[in-house]
Amino acid sequence: MKRIESAKNPRVKQWKKLYTKKGREQANAFIIEGPHLVEEAIKNNVSIIEVIVEEEYQVPSAWTIEAAEWYYVPRKVMEGISDTETPQGIAAVCEMINDSEVEVQKGKYLLIDGVQDPGNVGTMIRTADSAGLDGVILGKGTADLYNSKVLRSTQGSVFHLPILKGDLTSYIERFKEINVPVIGTALEGGESFLNNQGLSEFALIVGNEGKGMDKALLEQCDQALYIPIYGKAESLNVAVAAGILLYGIQNQR
Incomplete structure (x- = not known):
């Protein structure tokens, strides 16, 4: 588990790039915010690369996220990487979902x-x-x-x-x-x-x-x-x- 204190940290800058289409395509990843989306990603076996947690946020004990790097950040850093006015305390970087090989059938x-x-x-x-x-x-x-x-x-x-x-x-x-x-x-x-x-x-x-x-x-x-x-x-x-x-x-x- 790693801790980041500064909004100028290179990792933070990389997360911010995921709010642009170019940044997402270069990283083959996207960012989600809030406990609901993170929980849905976990339930549906989405590949989670990184988890960003505000230092006072309590992560639900039932969550199991394997092979992900965890980062703890202060409120000011979470506000800096959030795309909402009121950050919800947790965000995650996920690998893009590859549905390109799915072939449409009757339905x-x-x-x-x-x-x-x-x-x-x-x-x-x-x-x-x-x-x-x-x-x-x-x-x-x-x-x-x-x-x-x-x-x-x-x-x-x-x-x-x-x-x-x-x-x-x-x-x-x-x-x-x-x-x-x-x-x-x-x-x-x-x-x-x-x-x-x-x-x-x-x-x-x-x-x-x-x-x-x-x-x-x-x-x-x-x-x-x-x-x-x-x-x-x-x-x-x-x-x-x-x-x-x-x-x-x-x-x-």
Whole structure:
């Protein structure tokens, strides 16, 4: 167990770099904060490289973290490496999760096309987990999975199901090969999800907050759905819309 007193320590500087995409890619690692995320990482056998503990924080005795280096730091150092206004006393550096070899099979998937807000992306991953999906696929232009706000917004769901990245066109082709319906989202040319029959298998695509789905991707879909708006709002938040659709299209009777 090591102790670090100074915010200028090289180790601290390295941890701070993990809040940038470049830093994460160079280290093949990401940082999580707070007891809930750390506990979820432990439960799901995520490879934890380092644990950073504020000196007065009491680590739960039930936690078993093998092969990790432990560092104790004072409050001022923890504040310096935290991405939140109020640090929760513990953080951990984890090895990036390799889901790249996971091949999609028949099931239920959420495809995210160019959604840039990390809070929305994290919320959709959490919602997909709650709705019993088999995986989430992040397309080009979507917020980075290991962005700290994405991770916090998932509330640990990032560790519960496969999360893939890549060209959505290739994934659409794969879903069509295995006869999984590909469902787009669009106000124009779409039909109300309320008229849709319940599906046990699907690949639902949601698009950018402002522009919606990429038109080229929309043209490849088997159908497009929209959510009726009864009030005066022009649109729904993309994460809210995804939640309604993920539950709605598999539970219609």
